[in-house]
Amino acid sequence: MSLWSPKGQPRPARDPRTIDVLVVGGTWNPGGDGVTGAFTEALNKSMFATRMVPYPADYGSSVSYVESVAEGKRALLAAIDRSPNPVVLAGYSQGAAVAGDLAAEIGRGEHPGREVIACALIADPRRPAGKYLGDIDPGGYGVVGERPIPGIPAYWSAAPGDPITALPAGNPLRTIADLSAFFSFAGANAAITWAQQMLNTATRKQLQRWWSPANWRHWAGAIAYARGYLFDGRHTEDYVRYGYARALAQALNRDVAEGRI
Template sequence: MTGFEQALEREIIDVLIMGGTWNPNGEGVTASFVDGLDRTRFRTRMIPYPADYGSQVPFAESLAAGRQALLNAIEATPNRVVLAGYSQGAAIAGDVAAEIGRGLWPHLEIAACALIADPLRPVGQCLGEDPGGYGVAGQRWIPFVPTYWVAAAGDPITALPPGNALRLIADLSAYFCMKSPAAMTRWGQSLIEVATHNRLQRWWSPRNWSTWAGVLAYARGYLFDGRHTHDYVRLGHTARLAETINREVA
């Protein structure tokens, strides 16, 4: 049997990928991860969803649409599945993996989960050197599913220090949307709901007031220095994640 024929006989595993904000079809970060996968074993597919953050669709609604799209994609494939995501897409893939791990969808199984710049990365969960901090939106644990995170130093989306005031953005922007007056009203209502139901992250105390000085540094890292984008490719984080999936998913 030729090597090509042997490859055809190998089990194909679907890697279902959720792109980052404003890039549902992928960009350089997800492309770099895909390039590192063993293409004789893994078949990659971007899962369409709004991938918006308030321009047309509120973030919370984009997450909800992505979650449903990913659940549908898992259910539709006859193959084993690895979930993957970048940034907003990592939030979705990780949330779905956590739901499956907790048994919420007993008819669905996944082999592993690969998360890039997860806004809900737990403390200490990272391939390679730990950049510290945790996700800007908090921490989400994923039980019973082998999960691998990569996080770039200085990326406020996934490696924000506990007391950094940028956490307010995650707390207050879930329903932010500029599409219409009605959408803006819905955002205002959401701010009231967050405040009255005490849903703000407990990130601030009088002892860490000085961490406000770190807001500018982390904001600059996100907006100008490529901590959330180019560093994942330039510093080999996506390649490391792909190598791990190649090795660990038998």
């Protein structure tokens, strides 16, 4: 028997025992890496079938971060339409921005007809404050702001000290994220677009106000968080060596097995 997607394309027959986990990789690693590998390896193979979703995964070398995320959302939505089974959206770093943004849109009813039962995000650059697995609050929130996910069970894995997902409100690194999101080396037109978008962001007062006097206690932390990102593996190795990625998979295993999602 064939099923039909919202786009009118035929799907394979549904396997009632299987949940498809659509995984979006991090920047420059659309096919996955050690972090996404640790997550997928820990999923229960009798319940979940995993698939990487290709997208640019770029940050300015050919397309901007914003364009890469937008293309990732289009690719992920198409992958949902091709899946015959219930879907979990998962992602790491930039891929978590893709998966989380799309999950939030689906949760708000913007893409009817898609059966997404959960969202699992590692190092989400838009993680809301207070959303994390385990007993230790990593602090802060995503480097590009906070994005709630309504209507869909959402799981966040965040390593303490990771500036991409656990950055204090007053850390100056937030301005780097704001100003680089539209940047691309693709050519002169890309540079003009970047400048125009930066002007729009500033004039609309959309820059994160890390410099607010209320955040003065966090101003001195930029160097420590930058070092953690560049040299200490806070955004990469920590998710494997301290088991954060594996714990995310185990939470899904448990909650599906117990019928919570």
